[in-house]
Amino acid sequence: MKAILVKQPGGPEQLALGEYEQPLPKPYELLVRVHATALNRADTMQRQGKYPPPKGESPLLGLEIAGEVVEAGISCTRFRKGDKVMGLLPGGGYAEYAVIHEEMAMAIPDNLSMEAAAAIPEVFLTAWQAISWLGKLQPGERLLIHAGASGVGTAGIQLARALEAEVLVTASESKVKACLDLGAHKAINYKEVPFEDEVLAYTNSEGVDVIVDFIAGPYFRQNIECLRLDGRMVLLASLGGGKVEDFDLRKILTKRLQLIGSTLRSRTRDYQIKLTQDMAAFAMPLFENGTIKPVVDSVFDWADVAEAHRYMEANKNIGKIVLRVS
Secondary structure (H helix, E strand, O other), X not given: OEEEEEOOOXXXXXEEEEEXXXXXXXXXXXXXXXXXXXXOHHHHHHHOOOOOOOOOOOOOOOOEEEEEEEEEOOOOOOXXXXXXXXEEOOOOOOEOEEEEEHHHEEEOOOOOOHHHHHOOHHHHHHHHHHHHXXXXXXXXXXXXXXXXXXXXXXXXXXXXXXXXXXXXXXXXXXXXHHXXXXXXXXXEEOOOOOHHHHHHHHOOOOOEEEEEEOOOHHHXXXXXXXXEEEXXXXXXXXXXXXXXXXXOOHHHHHOOOEEEEOOOOOOOHHHHHHHHHHHHHHHHHHHHHOOOXXXXXXXXXXXXXXXXXXXXXXXXXXXXXXXXXX
């Protein structure tokens, strides 16, 4: 089969379309003809040699797919040949064919294209894990999402609104309107003012209940100041650096704060299955009636994968960057 290969760890120029062995489905797996996949930060890190796939999983890039089932393993009961499915993968999405555990697959709603469906699995599952499972966001609570216009950010805004929470986000000036249009109550241009000042001013110095952060070190102090009593911060990445110097930990004690770190790719299959099914039970009816939607910034032909990676690394996108597998 055709697949995107990494010639050697490095920049986007190391990506090339080549040949790779087609996978065979195990008894509980579906073999899917991939029509679309989508970019994630993990892909750029793996391309650089900084984020290897879990042991025993496909070395190919690609954490999510949308496509058509061409073969179902002998123990599969939920899907059959011809069904349109989308889902999260540990790797292998940048290819003509991929295998996915049947319990990780979700039926694609009739109102969504393959490109739109490919923009759902990773970001909506990551956002649901952070907001609902870890952050335990409740109706009426306040949520602050950093990188509000990212894939996870745009998913998180919509899921939090569906949970009847108040949503604040940080974003660059060119992306503020997009966040507001998706339902954020307050969008803060983090390049213009300290977000801490804006959050506290907006909330009458009360702060927020939950923060979802990807930046880490540079935001840590402000995040702690923004959290109210019994607040929860979920850290999903450390794009700004992982170190904090000279910080008074007593602030965490006096506010009774919870600091939670998590990744999704390294979770067990059983955890990922339960998360997929829980998110789907909540969100799939909302996708079907248009209440929430995947946000697709742009679609590239997979032959232009290097250009797509450069575009992501330039932080130009609002929502997901999708690859059409032609």
